[in-house]
Amino acid sequence: MGLTHGIRSLAVIATLLSVGLILAPGTQGKEEARVDILFDLGDGSYYWSHITITDRLAENATWSATLQAANEHGLPISYQWFSGLGTAVFDIGDRRAPAGFAGLYLWNRSSSTWELSKVGVSSLVLSDLDAIAWSNAAFDSASFESRTPVPTPAFPHPALGFRGDGISGGVPNLQSVGTGTSGSRAPDRGTVLWNRDLETREIVSTPAVAYGMLYVETFKGLYALDAGTGVVRWHNALVTGFSSPAVFNGSLLVGASDGRVYRLSTLNGTELWNTSLISQPRFSGITSSPRVAFDWAYIGTFNESGGPGEVVSLWVSDGRIAWRHATGSVHLSSPAVLQGGVYVGVMGTYNTTTNVTFDPPYGVLALSASNGTERWFFATGGPVASSPIATSSVVYAASRDGNLYAIDASNGTERWRVAVGAGVSSPALYGDAIFVGGGDLLGSGRVSAVDRRTGEILWTYVPNGPVQASVSYADGKIFFSTNTDHGKVYALNASRGTLVWSYEPSPAQYILGSPSIANGTVFAPSDNGHVYAFRDAGGPVPSPNSPLVFVVVGIGTVAVAAVVMVVARRRRRGRGPL
Known part of the structure; x- marks a missing residue:
């Protein structure tokens, strides 16, 4: 039976099934339900809402709760109502997911797993303390194989990778990625929960945290x-290097010093696939960190021989190369992917005479996410090792020329620039402020808050050394580390730039790796070979839940999905009243 015929057959089943399910039970009075709603946008960004449904048995109560939750985060929803079938959701957050529709999940509290809903949202009746999830990446666009969101009610605020997005930026209707934010609570004191010596030198990678585990x-x-x-x-032991892992659907994607990108199981570290991108790597290999968006992982390569580097798109499913674009070396920058565009910092051409400097071209590169064609290149006065922040209208990037740049996302022209002593540190964005670290190795450092609209410096804080680790925001605070011989982990008040707490690891050492925030805990590496966890005393300790998440798909789920496959190809997009 061909695919089209199979979909049509399932569509008939779905139609009969859905019509029966739409006959909701009558009510004898209002029943309240407190529910959690997750939006997994499919590109490493996710947002939670906590909604009280005043009458859970009312018609379309779950859909109304979804719209309310999306409105809290300024997330547009593209959807359409189909008579007899209910509401089909095509896209959340204007992310333009390739599958063409979003998946709906219900949290199974008994098995602690996300399960694809067996009914559509129009027929779904929630109970008190239920949780649902919407995901733009629920289905592979080629095979329609189902996938599961990483955030769960049991571990709601994971750090999915370098420069993740766990909060909606505090600005309604501002779509953004690479913001370095977390929706987690964060400690008000530098209390060490644990300290693990990995007996290695220089942990440059930023930890990813998910499923109750930390990956570095x-x-x-x-x-x-x-x-x-x-x-x-x-x-x-085979996967070594500088790259920070990204978590996606029960797996890790990470670059390595052997010039390969690996996909590993989060459960036990076994290899799922690897793809070689640098045929003859020297010392560093791949130092960029991958950004996973829908079906693809985007990453840059560093050419230590002095030739060109590349930006590469890989199929997450099997590691095949979707496209590759030659450019200057991409050293530490992780791509930001938003609304069909890929934005990445370019270090330039590695100078093999000095072995420490880079020659032009350097700047910020914008590519098409679908085929890697160049949209624009913005030249800066120095290499760009930091990872850009991308919003719908502006791209922000720090350069080693000391400037923070605001670049028009549509055409690559400069909006403004401001001198903040920027170096390799990647900025964070929350509300109307961009937080960026600065300073060169062996020199002084600072952290600045900059108005994202005008480039005005709002405040500056001077720590005990250069800030080359990246800055992250959570719970009204920003976190970073200093790369000096007595490096410290810092927490500052994000509004005022005042010190909340700091901690100096022992033995004293430089710190280039960046802190991660997940589930109320700050995780910070040090060049002394230790990883530290900071958490306020008395807070709940993060505990692992199973890294393997199985999706239960019944005939109803397959049938409803099949209908959406059909209508998604013929849809008339209707944008919700948000």
């Missing part, structure tokens, strides 16, 4: 630690 790449391999205790759960 080192020069001795990639480690998975228990997020609550720091105990090593597994170690893959």
